[in-house]
Amino acid sequence: MKSTPGATQPASNQSDQKETQTLKKLLAESNVPKSQFAQEEASEFLRVCCYGSSSHKTPKAYKLVGWELGYLLGKRGHTCVNGAGPFGCMDSINEGASAANGHIVGVIHKWLFVDGASADSEVNKGTPEDPCYGANPVFDSPQTVVTVYDGDGSKPYTLAPSNQTTNQKDKQGPYRELIITGGPDLQERKRLLVRGADVLVVLPGGPGTFDELWEMACARNLGLSKLPIICVNIDGYYEPFRAILERAWKDQLLKLKPSEIIIFASSAQEAVKWCENARNLAPPKVEIKKRKTDVLRNQSILGSPIVEDMPSPFPYLAKSMSWVSDTWNEGNETRVSAWTSSTCTLVLGVGLGYLLSESCRKKLSC
DSSP states (O other): OOOOTTOOOOHHHHHHHHHHHHHHHHHHHOSTTTSHHHHSOOSSOOEEEEEOOOOTTOOHHHHHHHHHHHHHHHHTTOEEEEOOOSSHHHHHHHHHHHHTTOEEEEEEETTHHHHHOOTTSTTOOSOTTSTTTTSOGGGOSTTOEEEEOOSSSOOOEESSOOOOOSSSOBTTBOOEEEEEEOSSSSHHHHHHHHTTOSEEEEOSOOHHHHHHHHHHHHHHHTTSOOOOEEEEOGGGTTHHHHHHHHHHHHTTOOSSOHHHHOEEESSHHHHHHHHHHHTTSOOOOOOOOOEEOOOOGGGOTTSSOSSTTOOOSOHHHHHHTGGGOOEEEETTEEEEOHHHHHHHHHHHHHHHHHHHHHHHHHHHHO
């Protein structure tokens, strides 16, 4: 919202402007834009998903590394995918990528627009009817492709021209896409954030970032995802996460080593360098113990004997009810779910007892 001449600006605006000036001063002192690494494009372009804070209270040190990350991704030719937030690390990532003329894709939930657009914020541009209202200002362009997912399983639809391409930078400028998700929760947003990603970079953030990080770490530990993960560990922010993983490994609660689940970097440049090499690394192998349904007729009282060489008393019944035994293969050990066999044996015994009692009653009545 633009202020009128002579009007007193809100305290929040004054605070934001002061913080912006401080951040710009820090950026001027950053060596990242001047580095040789930032001046060269990568040999292979990546789609890099970035997690991080979206709070306007994010410390300047975290915002600075976010800007450096976005700038390096843009300069190296990678596509930066993030949560499209207007504050915190999300904002600084987008600012950095935009300053580097890089490709940016934002994924945001509908209800986050309300949280992101405040009356005294520069983010509040246009009207709520505008497709990019409340998202980061880098998406406030007529060239931005806006795709909407309603969250009800229906096909997505596009609100803006989709004549751009992420394959390479062209004369029309960098690619901008805003994906708006729906639904009662953030699951669809999280799914679309990592869809097609080559690597995941995590900056400092709050519970939302923790949730996203641990979900992907869990999927990697179980072998459900091969997406490489690296945390930018500024000021030791992610040391507790590293300690938790190491403790879980020590207590034999992980399938993979901690270093096979999450890597920790001390700077944005270190993280980007690792990302570019991560695709050449073979993903860790996770041994998944699958459940198998089988018939252990030699161990079922209905099929063949519990005692060796003892003939089955009910061979036909065993054949027709052979589904009752479930087995799980766990290494070389086979476990039988005995309760199904016991239940069927009990039912069979009750039925036979009833038939015998009826037969005796009829004989006595005669």
